[in-house]
Amino acid sequence: MHQSDPGARNSRARRFRLAAALSAGLCVSSGLAHARADDPKPSQAKDPAAAVEKPAPPKAEVIVIRAGKLIVKPGQVLEGVSVLIEDGLITQVGKIVTAPAGAREIKGAVVCAGFIDPWSVYGVDSESVGDQRNSPSAATADALDDYIDPRLRKDVLRAGITTVRTQMGVLARVSGTGTVVRLHPELPLEKTKLANESCLSMTLGVRADGNGSDPFERLSDVERLAGMITQGEAYAVDQVEYQHELTDWKKKIADKQKELEEGFKKAKKDREKELAESKEKGKEFKEKEFKEDKPPKAPKLDPDKAVLARVAEGEIPLIVEVHRASQLRALLAATEQFKRLRLVLAGATDAMEVAPELVRRHIPVVVWPQPVGANPRLEMERFDLGLAGQLEEAGVTVLLGSGARSPSGSRDLPLLAELAIGHGLDREAAFSALTIGAARALDLGSRLGSVERGKDADLLVLDGDPLAGATHIEYVISGGDVVITPEDR
Amino acid sequence: MLALALTLFAAAAPAQSGTLAIQADTLYLGDGRTLEKGILLIDEGKFRAVASSADLPRGVRLIQHKGAISPGFVSAHDQTSLGGEATDETRPMLAEALAAHGFDPEAKELRLAARAGVTTVLLSPSADSLVGGQTAVVKTAGGKILQRRSHLALSLSSSALRLDTPPTSPMGAVTALEAEFAANTSVYADVKAGRLPVMIHAVARHEILRSIEFATRNKLKGSIEGAPLAGELAEVIKESGLSVVLEPFTGGDSRREIRSVLALSGAGVPFAFGLDAPSTGPDALRLSAAMCLREGLDRKAIEKALFSDAASICGVGDRVGRLERGFDADFLLWSGDPLDLSSRLEAVYIDGARVDTSKP
Numbered sequence: 001m002h003q004s005d006p007g008a009r010n011s012r013a014r015r016f017r018l019a020a021a022l023s024a025g026l027c028v029s030s031g032l033a034h035a036r037a038d039d040p041k042p043s044q045a046k047d048p049a050a051a052v053e054k055p056a057p058p059k060a061e062v063i064v065i066r067a068g069k070l071i072v073k074p075g076q077v078l079e080g081v082s083v084l085i086e087d088g089l090i091t092q093v094g095k096i097v098t099a100p101a102g103a104r105e106i107k108g109a110v111v112c113a114g115f116i117d118p119w120s121v122y123g124v125d126s127e128s129v130g131d132q133r134n135s136p137s138a139a140t141a142d143a144l145d146d147y148i149d150p151r152l153r154k155d156v157l158r159a160g161i162t163t164v165r166t167q168m169g170v171l172a173r174v175s176g177t178g179t180v181v182r183l184h185p186e187l188p189l190e191k192t193k194l195a196n197e198s199c200l201s202m203t204l205g206v207r208a209d210g211n212g213s214d215p216f217e218r219l220s221d222v223e224r225l226a227g228m229i230t231q232g233e234a235y236a237v238d239q240v241e242y243q244h245e246l247t248d249w250k251k252k253i254a255d256k257q258k259e260l261e262e263g264f265k266k267a268k269k270d271r272e273k274e275l276a277e278s279k280e281k282g283k284e285f286k287e288k289e290f291k292e293d294k295p296p297k298a299p300k301l302d303p304d305k306a307v308l309a310r311v312a313e314g315e316i317p318l319i320v321e322v323h324r325a326s327q328l329r330a331l332l333a334a335t336e337q338f339k340r341l342r343l344v345l346a347g348a349t350d351a352m353e354v355a356p357e358l359v360r361r362h363i364p365v366v367v368w369p370q371p372v373g374a375n376p377r378l379e380m381e382r383f384d385l386g387l388a389g390q391l392e393e394a395g396v397t398v399l400l401g402s403g404a405r406s407p408s409g410s411r412d413l414p415l416l417a418e419l420a421i422g423h424g425l426d427r428e429a430a431f432s433a434l435t436i437g438a439a440r441a442l443d444l445g446s447r448l449g450s451v452e453r454g455k456d457a458d459l460l461v462l463d464g465d466p467l468a469g470a471t472h473i474e475y476v477i478s479g480g481d482v483v484i485t486p487e488d489r
Numbered sequence: 490m491l492a493l494a495l496t497l498f499a500a501a502a503p504a505q506s507g508t509l510a511i512q513a514d515t516l517y518l519g520d521g522r523t524l525e526k527g528i529l530l531i532d533e534g535k536f537r538a539v540a541s542s543a544d545l546p547r548g549v550r551l552i553q554h555k556g557a558i559s560p561g562f563v564s565a566h567d568q569t570s571l572g573g574e575a576t577d578e579t580r581p582m583l584a585e586a587l588a589a590h591g592f593d594p595e596a597k598e599l600r601l602a603a604r605a606g607v608t609t610v611l612l613s614p615s616a617d618s619l620v621g622g623q624t625a626v627v628k629t630a631g632g633k634i635l636q637r638r639s640h641l642a643l644s645l646s647s648s649a650l651r652l653d654t655p656p657t658s659p660m661g662a663v664t665a666l667e668a669e670f671a672a673n674t675s676v677y678a679d680v681k682a683g684r685l686p687v688m689i690h691a692v693a694r695h696e697i698l699r700s701i702e703f704a705t706r707n708k709l710k711g712s713i714e715g716a717p718l719a720g721e722l723a724e725v726i727k728e729s730g731l732s733v734v735l736e737p738f739t740g741g742d743s744r745r746e747i748r749s750v751l752a753l754s755g756a757g758v759p760f761a762f763g764l765d766a767p768s769t770g771p772d773a774l775r776l777s778a779a780m781c782l783r784e785g786l787d788r789k790a791i792e793k794a795l796f797s798d799a800a801s802i803c804g805v806g807d808r809v810g811r812l813e814r815g816f817d818a819d820f821l822l823w824s825g826d827p828l829d830l831s832s833r834l835e836a837v838y839i840d841g842a843r844v845d846t847s848k849p
Contacts, residue, residue: 371740373766383770402740405741406742408741412742415783415830419772419775
């Protein structure tokens with residue numbers, strides 16, 4: 001497990017503080033402060049943490065891009081504008097942008113946001129990709145290796161992909177949590193991980209041995225998935241109930257403390273009297289016990305359920321790779337009850353069979369537009385390259401991914417997107433899928449996916465329109481740094 | 490409007506009869522050359538003229554196509570339609586077997602291939618037999634067998650080795666093959682006389698070298714098939730006079746394999762892609778081309794690999810794979826450049842008749 005659920009951790013910390021405050025409070029009131037010299041004092045405990053400043057990131061280059069045509073976001077194009085990049089962020093977009101002294105100037109015919117691959121295994125070793133532990137708390141963030149293949153990273157960047165959602169255990173029923181990583185040749189992982197646990201991934205019907213399962217196994221797989229979400233929901237409810245109990249308890253402690261303070265002098269006198277008496281008689285002195293001493297019991301920490309709770313509560317999306325109509329229908333029926341669940345489908349070969357339901361429930365689909373054959377060993381035997389276009393036409397939110405099978409898959413995603421365009425997907429919809437659409441699905445819409453002031457500077461400078469066969473990518477800017485130049489072609 | 494006119498015309502014209510004249514913005518001729526504003530004149534399933542201007546026969550209306558026209562793609566190695574019966578499990582050597590006898594014109598893969606613009610495929614026995622039989626060239630619609638005997642399919646890869654029946658080792662395989670060739674049956678006589686080329690399946694480097702050695706020793710013509718890294722032996726292959734049939738790329742392939750294609754092209758070795766359906770979808774041909782172009786392959790070379798060279802490797806280079814007078818009228822109507830993956834394939838014609846591509 002990578003890290004425990006922050007909610008659980010907070011409640012644990014809170015519990016500790018309460019217990020400390022309680023003993024301190026009661027002790028003070030019973031005049032035994034000297035016996036508690038080791039009490040942590042909140043104010044002192046906080047200070048050292050505040051004193052440790054985050055190390056300042058290395059000063060990034062200031063860049064001005066002069067764009068003949070700037071695609072701010074899908075459907076919004078500005079002519080003859082400039083983009084100022086400082087400290088990894090887009091700080092200015094406008095007609096008149098004066099380059100600060102020492103700024104690097106780049107000219108380009110077309111400028112747009114960097115592409116995002118929401119379905120990738122980039123940076124994950126093959127053992128972890130094939131992991132079969134089926135544990136929701138298994139975290140891709142733990143398997144990531146930013147030195148895995150520097151040449152591949154360059155190839156992927158050169159293709160215009162600046163960010164990926166990468167995933168371990170892609171053929172397991174439960175893959176674990178996925179991580180969003182920005183590709184950058186120099187920065188360490190701590191700086192390039194944009195979201196540690198960005199989603200939970202599962203699969204239905206997909207098997208490592210390539211053999212499909214029988215219809216009963218397929219249905220029980222869906223039931224198992226729904227059962228896990230129910231467990232997560234129950235875990236979340238337990239946590240909430242525990243918080244209520246804690247609040248009640250805190251109130252009781254405060255009341256008791258007040259009561260004790262009011263009768264403090266008498267209580268102290270009584271206690272001293274009792275102490276003297278027991279000494280005299282050689283008896284053991286017993287401190288008075290309060291029933292409020294006993295805190296409510298915290299629910300047992302379960303890292304798997306903690307992740308499932310976040311999924312059930314809609315904090316992170318659940319991405320399910322599923323292909324066949326029967327399982328798609330069963331999945332949609334079984335998850336309807338979870339009102340906060342944010343479901344995303346991946347692959348979804350037969351998704352047209354359930355398109356109206358996907359529209360009604362705002363469920364996006366990540367399509368893998370690859371030229372698969374009619375081989376029945378794959379779940380995708382009925383796959384049609386027209387799927388992305390048909391779904392888009394039907395009103396479903398379409399994303400495009402490289403299918404998480406090969407580490408170099410992300411490199412070819414722009415070509416696959418072109419193939420989807422050639423089979424009916426609107427060009428702008430394809431562009432949107434690779435930029436703002438993917439960013440939003442991964443909860444990074446405020447940082448990535450468009451060229452706007454305040455957003456992260458992940459940009460492409462091209463000699464023509466993006467996702468057109470004849471266009472070349474000239475510069476790639478990742479996290480505010482120029483990582484690909486025309487010499488890298 | 491133009492597209493509509495074309496549809497009306499195609500609907501009105503009885504298949505394979507009547508004359509058709511189409512003018513497109515660009516004609517990709519299939520051998521790397523292009524013709525701007527070229528006109529195709531089609532009659533009785535053949536190109537009657539491919540020119541920049543043509544005297545149209547009386548009553549023939551010139552249809553304007555806004556976009557490009559290319560020949561149909563040729564897949565130079567395929568088990569399509571053999572329905573998993575491409576191997577004879579009991580007999581490792583079946584020189585007389587014809588893949589044409591396993592051809593099922595109704596196979597779904599053929600429809601899918603036609604829909605993606607693949608109009609000609611080479612049917613081959615699988616690589617699991619030392620001597621698998623003879624390849625055939627077929628059209629993906631109409632059920633036409635273009636050539637019944639194209640190659641003798643051999644396999645010197647490890648997949649031809651067996652546990653219980655010979656050959657069980659690489660050296661055993663070569664020995665057995667030499668013994669076969671020494672027996673003067675009509676098939677081997679044709680092969681040795683150069684009338685029937687070979688297609689040798691080889692994957693690893695040592696298998697390629699062994700295949701070249703065997704072919705050179707017996708003075709054979711033909712191709713090496715499989716061999717993802719054949720380009721790393723480009724000079725040796727060039728010297729042998731053999732050509733290469735490669736598996737297509739499907740995305741996520743190693744860059745080393747893509748560079749190997751560039752090396753083949755650089756050395757002047759003719760090459761083509763074989764889909765080996767059903768494991769790969771037909772659009773893999775265009776994806777392969779786009780990946781090679783991205784890596785810097787010469788555009789003409791990749792066009793030849795998809796069209797004219799592929800047809801020549803299949804043994805039908807004088808009948809398909811080019812927009813050329815007298816060739817079969819197999820052609821594709823595109824919204825733009827056929828090698829731009831975002832271009833749309835708008836119509837497929839095989840032997841001058843429009844193929845229904847509306848349903849998979």
